[in-house]
Every structure is written in C-alpha cells, then in structure tokens.
Amino acid sequence: MEQVVVVGAGLAGLRACEGLRARGYVGAITLLGEEEHAPYDRPPLSKQFLAGTLGADRLSLRRDEQLAALDLDLRLGSSSRATSLDAAGRRVELASGEWLAFDGLVVATGSRARVLPGLEALPTVHVLRTLDDSVALRTGLGPGRRLLVVGGGFVGMEVAATARGLGAEVTVVEPLETPLERVLGRLAGGACARLHAEHGVRLETGTTIEEAVAEPDGSTTAVLGRGEAVSADVVLVAVGAAPNVSWLEGSGLEVGPSGVACDARLQVAPGIVAAGDVARFPFGPAGSPARIEHRTNAAEQGDHAAGTLLGGTEPFAPVPYVWSDQYDVKIQLLGLPEPDDVCEVVDGSLRDGRFVAAYGRDGRLTAAVAFEMPRSLMRLRSMLATPTPYEEARRAFA
Ligand SMILES: Cc1cc2nc3c(=O)[nH]c(=O)nc-3n(C[C@H](O)[C@H](O)[C@H](O)COP(=O)(O)OP(=O)(O)OC[C@H]3O[C@@H](n4cnc5c(N)ncnc54)[C@H](O)[C@@H]3O)c2cc1C
The missing domain is CATH 3.50.50.60 (FAD/NAD(P)-binding domain)
Known part of the structure; x- marks a missing residue:
C-alpha cells in the first residue's frame, strides 16, 4: 500500500x-x-x-x-x-x-446535527456540532437570556446545564417521558430530570413543539402539544x-x-x-x-x-463508553443498553443522586451507568467485556 x-x-x-x-x-x-x-x-x-x-x-x-x-x-x-x-x-x-x-x-x-423542519427558518435557531456552531450559540447566552432546548439527549442536557451556569433561563422540550431516556432508559433519565429541576431548568417532557413563530422583537414563541407557550431568545435544536x-x-x-x-x-x-x-x-x-x-x-x-x-484480522470488540458532564455531576455509561432492558440500582442511591445502575437482557449484563460513582462503575467493566450473568453484577455490590 x-x-x-x-x-x-x-x-x-x-x-x-x-x-x-x-x-x-x-x-x-x-x-x-x-x-x-x-x-x-x-x-x-x-x-x-x-x-x-x-x-x-x-x-x-x-x-x-x-x-x-x-x-x-x-x-x-x-x-x-x-x-x-x-x-x-x-x-x-x-x-x-x-x-x-x-x-x-x-x-x-x-x-x-439533525435539523427539524419548521424550525429551520427561525432567526434564533442553532444546532451544535462544530466549533463555529458553539461560538454562534455562545453569543446568544448570558444572564436572563431565555434558551429553549429542543431534545433532551446528551448534547441538549449538557447545553442546558452550561446555560444555567451562564445565568440563562432554560426550558427543555423532550417527546419522551424523561431526558436521556433513549440512551439511558427511564430510571437514569429520571435522575437526570431531577438534577436539572434542582438547578432550575423547566422540563417539558412527553410533549413536542406544535408550532414556532418568530416575533417582531427577534424572539421565538413555541407552542407545545399541551397548548403551553414558551418564549425564547435562543433556540437550540438538539435532536441527534x-x-x-x-x-x-x-x-x-x-x-x-x-x-x-x-x-x-x-x-x-x-x-x-x-x-x-x-x-x-x-x-x-x-x-x-x-x-x-x-x-x-x-x-x-x-x-x-x-x-x-494493513491486513489486520482482529474483530473490533469494544466495551462502549461515553461520559457526560452536567453541573458538577459526571454521568458515565459502559455498554449499549436497549430501551427494554431491565435496569436496577446496584450501588449508591437515586435519592442522593450518586448511584450505579446495571442493565440486563435475557439474564445477561448489557450495560451499566453511574452518576458520580466512577470507581464503582469500573468494577463492572471487565464483566461487560465477556458475557456475564446479570445476577453476578448485582452480587458484586452485595
Ligand atoms: C457538542 C458535542 C458534545 C459531545 N460530547 C461528548 C461527550 O461528552 N462524550 C463522548 O463520548 N462523546 C461526545 N460527543 C461525541 C463525539 O464528539 C463524537 O463521537 C466524535 O467527535 C466522533 O468523531 P468522528 O471523527 O467520527 O466524527 P467527527 O468528529 O464528526 O469528524 C468528522 C469530520 O469529517 C468532516 N467531514 C464530513 N464530511 C466530509 C467530507 N465529505 N469531506 C471531508 N471532510 C468531511 C467533518 O467536517 C468533521 O470535521 C460530543 C459531540 C458533540 C457534537
């Protein structure tokens, strides 16, 4: 070659x-x-x-x-x-x-970044994929500015947290019942929802934007599925x-x-x-x-x-890993959970907002998520590298 x-x-x-x-x-x-x-x-x-x-x-x-x-x-x-x-x-x-x-x-x-038809034409709409996107979004954020985040995935929730740190008022609209539900499921998604509620984010879950109108003052009014209106100076579309x-x-x-x-x-x-x-x-x-x-x-x-x-024959067999920083909480996920996997807390507690939860399917461990418990999570890494019974992950913390 x-x-x-x-x-x-x-x-x-x-x-x-x-x-x-x-x-x-x-x-x-x-x-x-x-x-x-x-x-x-x-x-x-x-x-x-x-x-x-x-x-x-x-x-x-x-x-x-x-x-x-x-x-x-x-x-x-x-x-x-x-x-x-x-x-x-x-x-x-x-x-x-x-x-x-x-x-x-x-x-x-x-x-x-995916865009949403119907919102593209608004003057204040951003997506976030590139350095230039981030620079453009940053100019619209600051104390008292109203940010509407469309989509409660990792990028949307991270921007919500950062914008709160910059003093902005933040509303997140997410069609599923909790943020991060698609990637983490409802249990960890619920923990994420509580974290943001504690920091003053208005979460509108289980609903979508029916209509968005550009106002003469440059702001946007979005009408949600349940009829509520949200006014925003800046809109971030974060739908994957x-x-x-x-x-x-x-x-x-x-x-x-x-x-x-x-x-x-x-x-x-x-x-x-x-x-x-x-x-x-x-x-x-x-x-x-x-x-x-x-x-x-x-x-x-x-x-x-x-x-x-160059001629290598090894299969790519990873233990997938992703992290997300929101406020002072590090969320880490090992593995790829499916939406219908079982999911239980195996260490820490949801109430304290510090926990590890294990996911399983057909009696096998598929993934694990941690909120602010990195060392505890890593105890499950080797179990995720090979097929491991779900019960074994639970026993590791008994
Ligand atoms: C805002 C944001 C926050 C993130 N946070 C996290 C995180 O906390 N943790 C985590 O694990 N992951 C995170 N990610 C995801 C992570 O950044 C991506 O998985 C990673 O960047 C993927 O790398 P890549 O090289 O495959 O693609 P990219 O980073 O998208 O790079 C591909 C490059 O190819 C260029 N390109 C595209 N088409 C062409 C073409 N036809 N010709 C020439 N060039 C082309 C693009 O312009 C781009 O520069 C985040 C992503 C974003 C956008």
Missing part, C-alpha cells in the same frame, strides 16, 4: 493516520477535512468551551509538531470536501474538482446526528441513514475501512448492527481501522 486517503479530519480520521504510522506504514497519507480547523475535540463544545472556561486554542487534538511528525498531506476547508467515491476506479473526487487516487481509503466523515454519507451515494457501498456498513473488522470493501460516528458495525454476541456516536469509540475505531487496512 502506497497511497492512503482518509476522508474526515475528526478524531477517528486522525487516529487512523496515527494508527497507520504506529504500525510502520511509510507511504503517503492524505487527510481531508471540510472544516477550516485542524482536528479538534467536540465534547467541550457543549461544556467548558461553551461556558467560556476553555479557549479555542485548547480544543486542538494535536499540537502542530505532532501533526507534522505524522507527515500528512493535510487538506482543510470546503474545497477539500470529498464529493464522490469511484470505488472500482479507486479514487475520490473533491469539491475542487480534483480526483485523488488511493489504494487504501478510510471513511471517517462523522455525523452532522445523522451520518455524513451523501458523498458515498452511488459508490456501490452499502450506505444509508444508519451509516456505512462494515464487517466486524471495520472493513467496508477490500481496501476500504470506516471508523467513528459514520461506521455501522456488528456489535455484541448477536452481531446486531450498531453505530456508536461517542468519543472513545471514534478513537478506538480509527486505530482499529488502520490495523485492518
């Missing part, structure tokens, strides 16, 4: 470049990123960077000299956006019109992210709204691998298709995909 093209200059793409070099690959690597910025970290965009406690210079994933040591042809900006893939001809087309030939390709284009696969349409690869399909080694087709938010791979004992949108996954998959491209 002599010419690798990595499409997507985020964490997964960067880790793929590093993984290639670490394994002794000395050929050319072109890293393409459509944003102007060199690879940077997204988690602080809803937390410390949005709060103003971490500067843009601290978001870079690597220092200039570290990037230079990788000897990359790093191409950034809109003209470096990949627009199509000729898989049979082994070449990628760029927005500039140039075609880049490859003998190895890493698909690491991540995902983009969609994988960036449009450039792969017509390539013959298996792509769709749930990402680009790869095998257990993260191979999409011979000489083509995928990593990070964009990759859909067989996960767990049942090999169920999964697309994991967490930072640790992007790092681990980027490295693993590099190994596969």
Whole structure:
C-alpha cells in the first residue's frame, strides 16, 4: 500500500493516520477535512468551551509538531470536501474538482446535527456540532437570556446545564417521558430530570413543539402539544446526528441513514475501512448492527481501522463508553443498553443522586451507568467485556 486517503479530519480520521504510522506504514497519507480547523475535540463544545472556561486554542487534538511528525498531506476547508467515491476506479473526487487516487481509503466523515423542519427558518435557531456552531450559540447566552432546548439527549442536557451556569433561563422540550431516556432508559433519565429541576431548568417532557413563530422583537414563541407557550431568545435544536454519507451515494457501498456498513473488522470493501460516528458495525454476541456516536469509540475505531487496512484480522470488540458532564455531576455509561432492558440500582442511591445502575437482557449484563460513582462503575467493566450473568453484577455490590 502506497497511497492512503482518509476522508474526515475528526478524531477517528486522525487516529487512523496515527494508527497507520504506529504500525510502520511509510507511504503517503492524505487527510481531508471540510472544516477550516485542524482536528479538534467536540465534547467541550457543549461544556467548558461553551461556558467560556476553555479557549479555542485548547480544543486542538494535536499540537502542530505532532501533526507534522505524522507527515500528512493535510487538506482543510470546503474545497477539500470529498464529493464522490469511484470505488472500482479507486479514487475520490473533491469539491475542487480534483480526483485523488488511493489504494487504501478510510471513511471517517462523522455525523452532522439533525435539523427539524419548521424550525429551520427561525432567526434564533442553532444546532451544535462544530466549533463555529458553539461560538454562534455562545453569543446568544448570558444572564436572563431565555434558551429553549429542543431534545433532551446528551448534547441538549449538557447545553442546558452550561446555560444555567451562564445565568440563562432554560426550558427543555423532550417527546419522551424523561431526558436521556433513549440512551439511558427511564430510571437514569429520571435522575437526570431531577438534577436539572434542582438547578432550575423547566422540563417539558412527553410533549413536542406544535408550532414556532418568530416575533417582531427577534424572539421565538413555541407552542407545545399541551397548548403551553414558551418564549425564547435562543433556540437550540438538539435532536441527534445523522451520518455524513451523501458523498458515498452511488459508490456501490452499502450506505444509508444508519451509516456505512462494515464487517466486524471495520472493513467496508477490500481496501476500504470506516471508523467513528459514520461506521455501522456488528456489535455484541448477536452481531446486531450498531453505530456508536461517542468519543472513545471514534478513537478506538480509527486505530482499529488502520490495523485492518494493513491486513489486520482482529474483530473490533469494544466495551462502549461515553461520559457526560452536567453541573458538577459526571454521568458515565459502559455498554449499549436497549430501551427494554431491565435496569436496577446496584450501588449508591437515586435519592442522593450518586448511584450505579446495571442493565440486563435475557439474564445477561448489557450495560451499566453511574452518576458520580466512577470507581464503582469500573468494577463492572471487565464483566461487560465477556458475557456475564446479570445476577453476578448485582452480587458484586452485595
Ligand atoms: C457538542 C458535542 C458534545 C459531545 N460530547 C461528548 C461527550 O461528552 N462524550 C463522548 O463520548 N462523546 C461526545 N460527543 C461525541 C463525539 O464528539 C463524537 O463521537 C466524535 O467527535 C466522533 O468523531 P468522528 O471523527 O467520527 O466524527 P467527527 O468528529 O464528526 O469528524 C468528522 C469530520 O469529517 C468532516 N467531514 C464530513 N464530511 C466530509 C467530507 N465529505 N469531506 C471531508 N471532510 C468531511 C467533518 O467536517 C468533521 O470535521 C460530543 C459531540 C458533540 C457534537
């Protein structure tokens, strides 16, 4: 292999470049990123960077000299956006019109924030995916400003917490019964709801926005399903992210709204691998298709995909991990729970807001979540790496 093209200059793409070099690959690597910025970290965009406690210079994933040591042809900006893939001809087309030939390709284009039809046209509506999005959102927040967050997932709830810290009045609208319900289920979602209520967030759950109107003073009035009105100076739509696969349409690869399909080694087709938010791979004992949108996954998959491209045969078999910082509480999740998994507190207590809860399905441990109990949670990590009876997780804390 002599010419690798990595499409997507985020964490997964960067880790793929590093993984290639670490394994002794000395050929050319072109890293393409459509944003102007060199690879940077997204988690602080809803937390410390949005709060103003971490500067843009601290978001870079690597220092200039570290990037230079990788000897990359790093191409950034809109003209470096990949627009199509000729898989049979082994070449990628760029927005500039140039075609880049490859003998190895890493698909690491991540995902983009979903928008909600009907809200897009409002003057005060934001999404949050990029550094530029975070800068734009930050200008609208401050003491007394009214923020409406549409969607109670991780990004929405983190922004709600940060905005409260900046003195804003915050309302969150979420169609399910609790925030974070889709990812953590109702028990932990309820704990998140209590945490935000204690900090003065108005939570409107089990309802949606029926109508949103731009007022002459620049604010927005949203009418909820139950008829209540919410006035806001700033609206954040945080309803999840969609994988960036449009450039792969017509390539013959298996792509769709749930990402680009790869095998257990993260191979999409011979000489083509995928990593990070964009990759859909067989996960767990049942090999169920999964697309994991967490930072640790992007790092681990980027490295693993590099190994596969160089002939590695190991399957990617992670214990998925995600964390979220809200106020002074660290929420951590190991594994991938399903909405109908059983879920019980095994350590700490819901009342204190410090607990570990274990998830199970068919008598097997599937995941565990902690609120402010990191050490206790990590006791379950090794149990999640291999099939473990649910009872064993409960006994570990008896
Ligand atoms: C606000 C926010 C907070 C988060 N907080 C956490 C957290 O607390 N914990 C956690 O575990 N995870 C968190 N995440 C998720 C985590 O950041 C992502 O899982 C991770 O960034 C995924 O990395 P990636 O490299 O796969 O994709 P990305 O980071 O999306 O990078 C992909 C890059 O590819 C570029 N690109 C896309 N299409 C093209 C194209 N056609 N040509 C060239 N370039 C292209 C994109 O512009 C982007 O720069 C957060 C995400 C956000 C947005």
